[in-house]
Amino acid sequence: MFRKTVVVSLLSLAQVGLYAQAPDDVAARFKAMEDRIKALESELAAVKAALSAQPAAPETPTPQPQAPQIPMPVGVATSSSPQLSDATARLMNPAISAIGNLVGAAGHNPIDQRQSLQVVESELAFSAAVDPYARADLYLTFGESGVEVEEGYMTFTSLPAGFLVKAGRMRAAFGKMNTLHRHVVPWVDRPLVNEYLLGGEDGIRDTGFSVSRLLPSVAGIFLDATGEMYRGDSSVIFQHQNRNDLTAVGHLRGYRDLSESTNIDAGFSFARGHHAPATLDGSYAISSPESSSPVVVLLPATGNFLVSRIYGTDATVRWKPLRRSIYHSFVARTELMWHHRQEPAGLRKTFGYYASGEYQFARRWFGGVRVDQSDRLFGPRAEDTQQSVILTYWPSEFSQIRAQYRHGNYQGFGTSNELLFQIQYSIGSHGAHPF
Amino acid sequence: MYITRRRFMTAAGVGAAALKLPAKGQLKVITTTEDMASLAREVGGDRISVESLARGYQDPHFVEPKPSFISKLHGADLLISVGLQLEIGWLPPLITQSRNPRIQPGAPGYLEGSQFADILEKPAGGVSRAMGDIHPMGNPHFWLDPNNGRAVAQGIATKLSELQGADAAYFAQRNKDFAARLAEAEKGWKAKMAPYRDRKVITFHQSWPNFAKYFGIEVAGYVEPKPGIPPTPSHTLALISQMKSQNIKVIWVEPYFDTKVPNSIAQSVGGEAIVLLPSVGGVPAVTDYFKLFDYDGNLASSAFQRIEKHAS
Numbered sequence: 057m058f059r060k061t062v063v064v065s066l067l068s069l070a071q072v073g074l075y076a077q078a079p080d081d082v083a084a085r086f087k088a089m090e091d092r093i094k095a096l097e098s099e100l101a102a103v104k105a106a107l108s109a110q111p112a113a114p115e116t117p118t119p120q121p122q123a124p125q126i127p128m129p130v131g132v133a134t135s136s137s138p139q140l141s142d143a144t145a146r147l148m149n150p151a152i153s154a155i156g157n158l159v160g161a162a163g164h165n166p167i168d169q170r171q172s173l174q175v176v177e178s179e180l181a182f183s184a185a186v187d188p189y190a191r192a193d194l195y196l197t198f199g200e201s202g203v204e205v206e207e208g209y210m211t212f213t214s215l216p217a218g219f220l221v222k223a224g225r226m227r228a229a230f231g232k233m234n235t236l237h238r239h240v241v242p243w244v245d246r247p248l249v250n251e252y253l254l255g256g257e258d259g260i261r262d263t264g265f266s267v268s269r270l271l272p273s274v275a276g277i278f279l280d281a282t283g284e285m286y287r288g289d290s291s292v293i294f295q296h297q298n299r300n301d302l303t304a305v306g307h308l309r310g311y312r313d314l315s316e317s318t319n320i321d322a323g324f325s326f327a328r329g330h331h332a333p334a335t336l337d338g339s340y341a342i343s344s345p346e347s348s349s350p351v352v353v354l355l356p357a358t359g360n361f362l363v364s365r366i367y368g369t370d371a372t373v374r375w376k377p378l379r380r381s382i383y384h385s386f387v388a389r390t391e392l393m394w395h396h397r398q399e400p401a402g403l404r405k406t407f408g409y410y411a412s413g414e415y416q417f418a419r420r421w422f423g424g425v426r427v428d429q430s431d432r433l434f435g436p437r438a439e440d441t442q443q444s445v446i447l448t449y450w451p452s453e454f455s456q457i458r459a460q461y462r463h464g465n466y467q468g469f470g471t472s473n474e475l476l477f478q479i480q481y482s483i484g485s486h487g488a489h490p491f
Numbered sequence: 492m493y494i495t496r497r498r499f500m501t502a503a504g505v506g507a508a509a510l511k512l513p514a515k516g517q518l519k520v521i522t523t524t525e526d527m528a529s530l531a532r533e534v535g536g537d538r539i540s541v542e543s544l545a546r547g548y549q550d551p552h553f554v555e556p557k558p559s560f561i562s563k564l565h566g567a568d569l570l571i572s573v574g575l576q577l578e579i580g581w582l583p584p585l586i587t588q589s590r591n592p593r594i595q596p597g598a599p600g601y602l603e604g605s606q607f608a609d610i611l612e613k614p615a616g617g618v619s620r621a622m623g624d625i626h627p628m629g630n631p632h633f634w635l636d637p638n639n640g641r642a643v644a645q646g647i648a649t650k651l652s653e654l655q656g657a658d659a660a661y662f663a664q665r666n667k668d669f670a671a672r673l674a675e676a677e678k679g680w681k682a683k684m685a686p687y688r689d690r691k692v693i694t695f696h697q698s699w700p701n702f703a704k705y706f707g708i709e710v711a712g713y714v715e716p717k718p719g720i721p722p723t724p725s726h727t728l729a730l731i732s733q734m735k736s737q738n739i740k741v742i743w744v745e746p747y748f749d750t751k752v753p754n755s756i757a758q759s760v761g762g763e764a765i766v767l768l769p770s771v772g773g774v775p776a777v778t779d780y781f782k783l784f785d786y787d788g789n790l791a792s793s794a795f796q797r798i799e800k801h802a803s
Contacts, residue, residue: 188597191587214592218565270565270590278558311558316546319557378549379747419721419749453719454620483620486576488584491556 150184150192153484155239163474167440167466168245174200177238181487189214195237206237207261220268228260228290229268229282229307230325231368231391242387242414244460244476248428248442249408253366253395255291260327262286262294262303278311286329292434294329297361303329317377325368330361333400362398385416395433406431414446422448438467455481518655521567521594523578524551525772526634527604527643529780531571533669534648538658539569544585547772550747552624552719556581564589567600569654571647574603575610575631599654607646608633611700623717632769636701637677640780644669676781680788681706687795693734694743695753698769702787711739714753722752734760740798743767743791746774765794 160173178198185191191213195206209224227235233250238257246257254260264286271279284305288296294303309323369392376385392409408430416422428442441464448458457479464472518539522528528543535541542563545554551573564570564585572578586595593600610629618627633639648666652659688707692699695714703710712733716726733739740762742753746769753764767787771777777786 185596188595189592211587213587213590213595214598215590218590220588220590270562273562278562280558280561309558313557313559319559321558374555376555378546380749381555382550382553382747383749452620453624486579488556488580 148184150182150194151485153181153482153487155179155181155482156480157239158479159244160477161474162477163472165464165472165474166469167464167472168474176200179206179237179239181485183485186210209266218270222266223264225263226261226266228262228284228286228303228305228327229266230254230260230305230327230366231307231323231370231393232372232389233391234259234261239480239482242412242422242424242448243426243444243446244458244478245444245462247391247410247412247426247430248440249391249393249410249430252430252433252440253393253406253408255293258291260286260290260293260303260305262288262290264303276312278309280309280311282307282309288329290329293331293366294327294364295332295361296330297332301330301361303327318373318375321372321374323368323370325366325370327364327366327368329364331364331397332361362400364395364397366393366395368393383416383419386414388413397433404433406433420450422446422450424448436468440464440466454483455479518568518651519566520569520571521563522571523554523582524573524770526770526780526783527571527573527647529771529783530604530634530640530644531647531651533780534644534662534666535651536661536665538655538661539651543772547768547770547777548746548774550745551577551770552580554578554581556585560585561588561590564594565591567591567594569600569602569650570594571602571604573631573634574605575628575633576626577631602647602650604643604646605629605631605633607642608639609636609642609701611704612697623715624719626718630697630700632698633701634780635699635769636705637673637680637784638705639701641670641673672781676784680784683788683792684708687792690741690795691737691739692741692743693730693739693756695745695748698745699743699767702767706788706791708791711737714742714744714748714756727752727756731756731759734762741765741791741794745769762798763794765790767791 155178156175157177157179158173159170159176161168161170162172176199180196180198182194183191189212190210192208192210194208196208197204197206205225207224207226209222209226212221212223215221227237229235231254233241233246234254245251250256250259264284266282266284268280268282271281273279282305284307286294286303286305287299288294288301288303290303296302304327306326307323308325309321311319311321313319370390372387372389374385374387388411390409390411393407395406395408397404397406408428410426410428412424412426414422414424424444424446426442426444426446428440428444430440432438432440442462444460444462446458446460448456450456458477460476460478462472462474462476464474466472517537518535520528520531520535520539520541522531522541522543524545525543525547528541531539531541544560544563545551567589570586572582586601591600592598595601605628610633612626613629614622614625614627618625634643644666648662651662655662684706689709691709691711692703693712693714694703694710697710697713697715697718699710702708712730714722714727714730716723734756740757740760742757742762742764744750744753744764744766746766750764750766757764767790768774768777768783771780771783773783774786777783
């Protein structure tokens with residue numbers, strides 16, 4: 057191919073000479089060729105530098121995740137130097153990043169009994185194209201209680217008719233906060249409504265399929281519809297008794313640019329799943345160490361699992377002046393949820409919401425407020441409220457320090473005043489900015 | 492049986508037509524920046540439609556991945572990015588969500604302009620975030636050297652010809668014409684900047700190595716202590732001291748950075764901070780690649796001129 061290019065180039069040059077075209081044209085062609093040669097030289101130099109920088113390959117090379125998928129020609133395998141094969145293997149490595157998240161709490165809270173200091177998670181993320189048709193993303197979280205696959209899914213990017221399919225373990229497309237990993241949530245905690253009605257930190261996160269498609273735009277509104285099917289196993293919200301107890305999730309998102317600086321994003325969500333006919337172990341005042349959701353102890357199932365339906369709506373308004381986008385921005389967001397849960401005594405209807413605003417007042421500084429209100433899903437019927445003020449400082453794009461003052465009013469348990477704080481870092485491959 | 496086969500053939504034909512690019516008509520080209528869009532317009536002419544995702548006056552490192560961009564990418568035949576991780580914070584999720592197999596990395600409709608350009612500031616040794624938000628594959632602001640603009644235009648013309656072979660001669664002719672006009676324009680730009688060759692300047696961010704090298708200007712320091720890190724008082728004081736000792740009077744600032752600190756530094760040394768445009772569209776008058784160099788060349792040379800006149 058290269059030889060062919062050179063021959064074609066030489067023929068072109070000969071033609072130039074034969075027909076004595078304008079000197080500027082010849083000069084331009086020479087210049088273009090010179091530039092390409094320079095580019096090739098610099099590329100060659102970079103490859104050489106990379107090869108010389110490689111240490112000798114170990115006798116038993118560590119198997120690379122994708123190496124087995126790439127059949128190497130026998131001739132290449134036998135004639136290549138160990139350095140070359142090692143360098144080639146590294147080229148195929150996925151993008152890797154790690155995120156650390158230290159959370160602290162001071163003050164008293166009768167419901168949320170998180171510890172004073174805790175590395176709530178360390179996340180390892182891997183992502184790469186699997187082949188020309190799909191990519192894979194894997195997020196492993198290491199908490200103080202163990203390791204788990206937070207998400208691990210394959211995305212099929214090359215399907216016809218505008219479909220996008222994901223398969224694996226993932227956060228369900230229900231509202232906004234449920235889709236976000238802990239480290240991109242703009243607060244130290246998750247809103248009360250997510251904690252109470254949507255399973256807290258785990259949320260609706262399960263193993264299954266997600267199919268989404270762009271819908272024809274109406275009045276300039278971007279529309280994206282998502283349908284998901286999961287095996288039916290999401291924290292305290294959904295459980296399955298048999299293979300038919302699947303969880304279904306649907307989400308419709310509408311987005312519109314109001315101007316180049318301002319846009320509005322709204323969504324409707326629905327989830328239907330099953331749960332064990334559970335009862336509480338004793339009184340309500342039991343909390344898990346990592347979550348303000350009360351612990352539910354499941355009894356051996358004696359009958360068919362019951363059905364839960366969750367409805368949600370969300371709206372976000374963003375403002376970011378493009379000329380000063382790194383200095384100022386504002387995001388206002390709200391989510392409302394209705395959780396209808398069948399219980400042996402009848403249908404239990406609960407409701408909750410949060411509303412928040414975050415203003416970036418300097419390049420590295422963000423200030424925000426959030427108000428929460430939510431019914432409890434378990435135990436005696438009650439409604440709790442919280443109000444928070446948040447200040448976040450980003451020393452760089454790869455670390456952040458956050459403080460959150462939170463006042464809570466928990467019916468039957470009294471009030472709380474707390475200072476939550478958080479230090480986060482990200483190392484490795486540059487991730488995408490959340491939107 | 493015949494009907495079934497005919498239906499099958501019709502369906503197959505429709506499917507093939509849906510997947511195949513039209514032989515005639517406009518190719519839909521989406522670019523990440525206005526600079527790539529301008530180069531694409533130069534060679535694509537009326538055989539393509541071009542739209543840039545980012546505006547010329549916004550920081551291309553920090554573009555919001557808006558869903559409206561997904562719609563644009565969904566219908567694109569060709570996506571031209573700058574590359575070298577300039578768009579790493581926002582483009583990858585948009586491509587994944589575009590539901591467009593034609594523009595996925597590795598597909599024929601995905602093109603990075605950087606592959607054709609002479610890239611500066613490639614880190615020689617190990618790289619670390621302790622060095623700031625550096626680009627580990629080299630400085631991505633390569634289009635600010637007309638030689639790179641020429642090379643990228645050639646690369647775009649080749650790609651357009653590959654995607655729409657029927658117009659290959661048209662693209663080649665447009666590219667040739669662009670190269671000729673660029674060569675002519677370069678004479679004027681170089682003549683204007685020639686008196687200020689070897690002058691030293693300070694820039695806010697590391698956006699200008701290609702521009703400075705092309706005109707023989709030396710970038711002696713940066714307002715940012717490290718790439719992506721806002722100015723600190725200690726670094727600012729050190730910079731003022733350096734500018735005084737080396738008699739540096741000019742600071743080049745990108746339009747999306749706050750000019751308060753650069754202006755203050757310039758005032759301290761009796762110099763000037765000027766807002767140069769790294770991209771087409773930085774101000775409404777700069778509508779194409781030629782006007783970008785016209786604007787920056789005029790501004791940079793007049794700043795040098797004023798300062799030297801004042802000194803004499």
